[in-house]
Amino acid sequence: MPPHDKNVIKEVDKIGSVADVKWSGNESNVSIIGKEVDEKYMEMVKGLSVYPEIIQKQHDLKIVYTPIHGSGIKLVPEVLKRFGFTNVNIVKEQMEPDGNFPTVAYPNPEEKETMSIGLQKAKELDADILLGTDPDADRVGIGIKNNHGEWVLMNGNQTAVLAFNYMMEARKTKGIAKSNDMVITTIVTTGMINEIAKKNGVACYNVLTGFKWIAEMIREKEGKENYVIGGEESFGLMIGDKIRDKDAVSAVALLCEMAAYEKEKGKTLFDKMIALYIEYGFYKENLISITKKGMDGQQQIADMMTAYRNAPPTSIAGSAVVELLDYDVRKGKNLKTGEQWDIELPKSNVLQFILEDGSKISARPSGTEPKIKFYFSVNTKLDNVNEFDTVNDQLGKRIEEIIKDMKL
Numbered sequence: 001m002p003p004h005d006k007n008v009i010k011e012v013d014k015i016g017s018v019a020d021v022k023w024s025g026n027e028s029n030v031s032i033i034g035k036e037v038d039e040k041y042m043e044m045v046k047g048l049s050v051y052p053e054i055i056q057k058q059h060d061l062k063i064v065y066t067p068i069h070g071s072g073i074k075l076v077p078e079v080l081k082r083f084g085f086t087n088v089n090i091v092k093e094q095m096e097p098d099g100n101f102p103t104v105a106y107p108n109p110e111e112k113e114t115m116s117i118g119l120q121k122a123k124e125l126d127a128d129i130l131l132g133t134d135p136d137a138d139r140v141g142i143g144i145k146n147n148h149g150e151w152v153l154m155n156g157n158q159t160a161v162l163a164f165n166y167m168m169e170a171r172k173t174k175g176i177a178k179s180n181d182m183v184i185t186t187i188v189t190t191g192m193i194n195e196i197a198k199k200n201g202v203a204c205y206n207v208l209t210g211f212k213w214i215a216e217m218i219r220e221k222e223g224k225e226n227y228v229i230g231g232e233e234s235f236g237l238m239i240g241d242k243i244r245d246k247d248a249v250s251a252v253a254l255l256c257e258m259a260a261y262e263k264e265k266g267k268t269l270f271d272k273m274i275a276l277y278i279e280y281g282f283y284k285e286n287l288i289s290i291t292k293k294g295m296d297g298q299q300q301i302a303d304m305m306t307a308y309r310n311a312p313p314t315s316i317a318g319s320a321v322v323e324l325l326d327y328d329v330r331k332g333k334n335l336k337t338g339e340q341w342d343i344e345l346p347k348s349n350v351l352q353f354i355l356e357d358g359s360k361i362s363a364r365p366s367g368t369e370p371k372i373k374f375y376f377s378v379n380t381k382l383d384n385v386n387e388f389d390t391v392n393d394q395l396g397k398r399i400e401e402i403i404k405d406m407k408l
Helices: 004-013 035-046 052-057 076-083 116-125 156-174 192-199 211-221 248-264 269-280 297-310 385-405
Strands: 063-066 088-090 129-133 140-145 151-153 181-186 203-207 226-232 236-239 282-291 319-326 331-334 340-342 351-355 360-365 371-380
Touching (some): 035 076, 035 248, 052 248, 063 076, 063 116, 076 088, 116 129, 116 151, 129 248, 140 156, 140 248, 140 269, 156 181, 156 192, 156 226, 156 236, 156 248, 156 269, 156 282, 181 211, 192 269, 203 211, 211 226, 211 236, 248 269, 269 282, 269 385, 282 385, 297 360, 297 371, 371 385
Parallel strands (some): 063 129, 181 226
Antiparallel strands (some): 226 236, 282 371, 319 331, 319 351, 331 340, 351 360, 360 371
């Protein structure tokens, strides 16, 4: 955390060559952890389960899992077994740990190509859920059947909405929710999570992007509020406060429990997603990443942010910009009334435009390369399940209009 992160980098920058790196420590101070830590970890994960009795009934939920040649193979199958799931099918082509990742171009569960072998296996087996963990098993992607019976991959925002809602709703139904429960999300993650928390009477905190900020908020609230779940749109979840970073092993187990819970009611996770859209509003998100090549790439992005700050658009795609949130100067401004307020978060080079129709656009440059990410979130009302496809298309077009109007 600041200022320690910057001070560590300062020390790293002082190193001129490998010869400057010296080791003269006492190796007796180094403890190698073994299976006893795995055991404690797996017991902790099992303790996160809200409805173990549902898993007993739905133990044969058909699960397809791929570790994408990564470390997830070491713990995910065992944790699923301990949860009580008996029908776990591992994608054989991707089960061996291999840093060359021979079956994929890029080992990222966000990519359809990366999950394609798993999707094929899920179709062949007529599975209930597909899960893929990235190489270091801290992020998870899921595939489920949509309302037309077609296999689709959920995006990070949808997965987060399902997980956050389950942990709040199920704990409440089970009678184990606490009056001081809290959840934590990030400023570029879907606002739908805030709405779900509000309706469930759970405090919801929005922090900067990165799980270190979620962990810091837990530490700040420790002893006063009870942390339940945190996460962000980039496929990361952190369930329970025992691990202060994103963790896909526990996320896989809980997502399978969620699928079992819905199956017990004759429903799927996609059915649940639509039900949540009807209850809280249909939120749809997209992300584009722009890289500026050449020697002045970084400068071009800096100029882009300066222009947005100094002359913010008054409207975007036909909707007035009502608020500008500048996390670099830690100020929010109502562009209609001129009213300003402080943003109680650490300084960060992020800009957000809030539109009159409830849309949100976030601009976030990379600190290390000539790249800038734009996050788009739009929402509207969904009256019933039959309108899902139409409204989904409308929201997709709305995002396209915003991108076009911003000339991105």
